[in-house]
């Protein structure tokens with residue numbers, strides 16, 4: 104049974120509303136916890152000493168709204184691909200079990216991280232930067248509201264890979280939903296402006312492979328290193344990592 108054009112519009116409105124509520128909720132909660140309640144107690148965890156002003160946050164929210172609309176459109180495309188049998192989705196969980204379920208989320212993170220690293224490096228080429236990536240880097244001192252503040256073209260390139268991933272990787276729907284949640288949380292964490300992990304974590308066996316808030320913050324203040332999204336393995340391999 105096909106959805107009429109009218110129904111697709113409502114699906115889009117619903118997805119956009121959900122994405123908007125999630126973005127505002129997490130960004131506001133993060134802001135209140137770290138920038139308001141924890142302003143003094145968590146000062147030692149602030150990565151850059153200066154505090155953002157209202158104008159900056161207003162711009163970040165404004166430039167995020169069209170991006171959430173793009174995500175809504177990508178979600179429509181993904182639903183269309185699933186409904187018409189183009190995706191590699193499987194719906195019976197017992198077909199592949201838990202190890203594959205967890206592994207498939209990790210695989211999506213590695214694939215997205217690889218795509219992001221290379222596309223991100225390309226966007227920092229002078230010929231591409233102004234056209235694609237400058238909007239995101241208007242925030243030199245990022246806040247949780249910076250997460251989706253970017254040019255529409257940048258969002259389409261970085262996240263347009265999601266519908267392609269579902270065509271290639273066999274996925275349970277919940278694995279894909281969890282992956283999108285992890286992608287969202289990493290984005291919020293990377294722009295939090297505060298480090299949430301203790302110092303020892305950075306040199307631990309797992310910590311040195313994670314793209315922490317400090318890592319991505321250093322990318323915003325310095326531009327020429329830490330291009331990864333979830334992990335640091337591409338930055339380590341290509342010697343573009345800066346730890347502090």
Ligand SMILES: [Zn+2]
Pocket residue numbers: 239245293294319323
């Ligand atoms: Zn960023």
Ligand SMILES: [Zn+2]
Pocket residue numbers: 223227236240322
């Ligand atoms: Zn960048």
